[in-house]
Amino acid sequence: MNKIFEFCAWHSGKLTVGALALAIVFPFVFTSSYVLRIAITVLMYIVLSLSLNLLVGFLGQMSMGHAAFWGIGAYTAAILSTRLNLSSLGTFLAAMVVAGLFGLLLGLPVLKLKGYYLTVVTLGFCEIVRLVELNWMDLTRGSLGIAAIPPLNFFGQIFKSSRSVYFVALVLVVLAVYVVHSIINSRVGLAVMSIRDDDVAAASIGIPVFRYKVMVFIVAGMLAGLAGAFYAHYISFIDPSGFTTSASLDLVILAIFGGQGSIPGAILGTTLLTVLPETMRSLMEYRQMIYGVIIVVMMLVKPDGLLGRVNFKYIRQRLQMKAEKEAKA
Amino acid sequence: MSEVLKVSGVTQRFGGLVALDNISIHIGQGEIVGIIGPNGAGKTTLFNVITGIYHPTEGQVFLEDTEITTYKTHEIAKAGFARTFQNIRLFGKLSVMDNVIAGMHTRRKTNLFDAIFQTGRRRREGREAQEKAEKLLKLMDLWEDRHSLASSLPYGHQRRLEIARALAAEPKLLLLDEPAAGMNEQETEELREMVLQLKQMGLTIFLIEHDMKFVMNICERIYVLNHGVLIAQGTPAQVSQNQAVIEAYLGEED
Ligand SMILES: Nc1ncnc2c1ncn2[C@@H]1O[C@H](COP(=O)(O)OP(=O)(O)OP(=O)(O)O)[C@@H](O)[C@H]1O
Ligand SMILES: [Mg+2]
Numbered sequence: 001m002n003k004i005f006e007f008c009a010w011h012s013g014k015l016t017v018g019a020l021a022l023a024i025v026f027p028f029v030f031t032s033s034y035v036l037r038i039a040i041t042v043l044m045y046i047v048l049s050l051s052l053n054l055l056v057g058f059l060g061q062m063s064m065g066h067a068a069f070w071g072i073g074a075y076t077a078a079i080l081s082t083r084l085n086l087s088s089l090g091t092f093l094a095a096m097v098v099a100g101l102f103g104l105l106l107g108l109p110v111l112k113l114k115g116y117y118l119t120v121v122t123l124g125f126c127e128i129v130r131l132v133e134l135n136w137m138d139l140t141r142g143s144l145g146i147a148a149i150p151p152l153n154f155f156g157q158i159f160k161s162s163r164s165v166y167f168v169a170l171v172l173v174v175l176a177v178y179v180v181h182s183i184i185n186s187r188v189g190l191a192v193m194s195i196r197d198d199d200v201a202a203a204s205i206g207i208p209v210f211r212y213k214v215m216v217f218i219v220a221g222m223l224a225g226l227a228g229a230f231y232a233h234y235i236s237f238i239d240p241s242g243f244t245t246s247a248s249l250d251l252v253i254l255a256i257f258g259g260q261g262s263i264p265g266a267i268l269g270t271t272l273l274t275v276l277p278e279t280m281r282s283l284m285e286y287r288q289m290i291y292g293v294i295i296v297v298m299m300l301v302k303p304d305g306l307l308g309r310v311n312f313k314y315i316r317q318r319l320q321m322k323a324e325k326e327a328k329a
Numbered sequence: 330m331s332e333v334l335k336v337s338g339v340t341q342r343f344g345g346l347v348a349l350d351n352i353s354i355h356i357g358q359g360e361i362v363g364i365i366g367p368n369g370a371g372k373t374t375l376f377n378v379i380t381g382i383y384h385p386t387e388g389q390v391f392l393e394d395t396e397i398t399t400y401k402t403h404e405i406a407k408a409g410f411a412r413t414f415q416n417i418r419l420f421g422k423l424s425v426m427d428n429v430i431a432g433m434h435t436r437r438k439t440n441l442f443d444a445i446f447q448t449g450r451r452r453r454e455g456r457e458a459q460e461k462a463e464k465l466l467k468l469m470d471l472w473e474d475r476h477s478l479a480s481s482l483p484y485g486h487q488r489r490l491e492i493a494r495a496l497a498a499e500p501k502l503l504l505l506d507e508p509a510a511g512m513n514e515q516e517t518e519e520l521r522e523m524v525l526q527l528k529q530m531g532l533t534i535f536l537i538e539h540d541m542k543f544v545m546n547i548c549e550r551i552y553v554l555n556h557g558v559l560i561a562q563g564t565p566a567q568v569s570q571n572q573a574v575i576e577a578y579l580g581e582e583d
Pocket of ligand 2: 374
């Protein structure tokens with residue numbers, strides 16, 4: 001296993017390019033709309049689990065309300081495109097802004113609350129957002145949902161075929177990976193991970209813990225809102241039943257199964273957990289139960305998730321150090 | 330001599346317990362000052378008050394001429410105090426190198442924008458951070474460990490890493506809470522040499538330590554705390570002959 005990780009770490013650049021190339025070729029090899037539908041779902045969930053990973057894996061703050069941001073993004077896009085006929089670029093940006101604002105709102109209790117207490121607040125947040133979606137009839141049409149949401153359209157082009165939608169989703173994944181990767185490998189990311197590992201020590205070296213926590217809530221909210229906007233245009237019908245605490249819980253499982261605080265982990269875990277139940281259609285009904293069992297086993301055997309303890313950057317640095325030493329000797 | 334730290338008339342109560350009782354101390358630029366006292370005397374509490382983890386019930390704390398009594402911990406760090414912890418607090422899932430670079434937080438400037446748009450400033454700052462970390466890690470003899478996880482280090486190295494991380498903030502005053510605790514004799518000796526080296530570099534140091542030999546050897550002045558009260562102060566020689574100090578130690582320990 002270690003050898004595999006070392007190989008991946010050493011060739012991470014090539015592997016990333018390879019994976020991207022595969023993802024680009026994929027819809028030309030697999031053209032069935034059924035397979036593409038699954039692939040699109042996987043890509044959207046990757047964006048969601050990456051964004052939640054910012055909170056859970058990098059900041060160390062469990063959130064049980066992440067589906068709320070997804071829903072806020074979806075409703076923003078649905079309302080703006082059905083009523084104002086906004087193009088998708090507009091709805092995507094608006095969804096990010098609105099979801100980001102709600103991220104700020106949810107982040108503010110950080111000032112007073114920590115850890116589990118804040119987790120409970122995120123749970124309540126999700127429920128409140130759902131109730132608003134359900135009861136603000138004028139805006140959301142309540143349980144009737146919003147139908148006939150226009151398909152994705154950018155610069156006058158309509159993206160309706162499965163393949164073109166797939167590529168939009170792939171662009172979002174690349175964007176999310178890029179943003180998360182850039183953040184965690186910067187001064188900001190180091191501060192965030194310091195807070196995760198020890199917030200008292202983080203404050204003692206001058207990190208404004210509160211400000212950084214709120215910042216992560218905003219960025220995570222924005223990315224999830226983006227996934228929501230995509231979802232609304234793709235699925236063309238949304239109602240509040242998609243964005244419940246139970247959906248949030250599914251996202252948590254996606255985020256921690258692959259590996260907390262690991263980008264490849266989030267991608268791998270989300271892909272596995274989304275594709276596996278699909279390949280066993282008869283098991284679909286038991287999806288929740290299977291997720292439940294998986295998570296229990298995971299917590300017992302590998303509490304950090306599949307790749308949670310595998311830091312490819314550090315593995316690569318260690319290999320480099322060894323190589324340098326051997327070169328000298 | 331200009332004063333880096335001044336604590337004046339600080340009292341810290343926890344419910345009925347008076348952990349610090351009207352404490353006044355001062356530390357001048359370039360000094361190494363120790364604080365000793367039996368378990369539960371209030372030494373760590375004093376550090377916590379100085380670094381803003383507690384805000385004292387009464388009294389004031391100054392950094393040079395600025396009153397910082399009500400500052401938050403991260404503001405005090407930015408203003409120039411850096412510390413280590415009695416019960417080591419490292420960033421366990423980060424590498425040794427990243428722990429030190431995290432320590433430079435207040436000395437670096439790149440923000441979310443630089444991070445996402447990979448600005449030139451970010452690259453420059455990253456390189457500078459690496460170079461500075463290399464110096465600090467070599468100074469604390471941790472260079473070989475640089476890519477290991479902080480949590481995987483042996484105990485003595487963890488203590489030194491905490492010092493390296495605090496130094497990375499380029500503090501005006503370095504506060505060390507029992508830096509030699511849990512170290513064997515050889516490690517303690519190595520640590521002593523490192524601390525002396527820091528002094529030569531012009532650093533001002535305030536340290537808590539139970540290892541008497543260590544304190545007496547290294548400090549120019551010593552404060553003695555017992556049950557929250559300052560019972561003595563002076564040079565190592567003066568303090569070790571002070572009757573109240575001898576009684577406090579005989580009464581509590583050994
Ligand atoms: N947050 C707190 N709440 C209540 N009591 C506290 C708190 N922090 C410290 N104390 C009490 O204050 C007293 C002084 O504790 P402190 O940790 O400062 O002692 P110390 O001199 O550092 O001892 P040691 O040598 O064991 O580290 C102790 O009685 C301790 O129980
Ligand atoms: Mg103590």
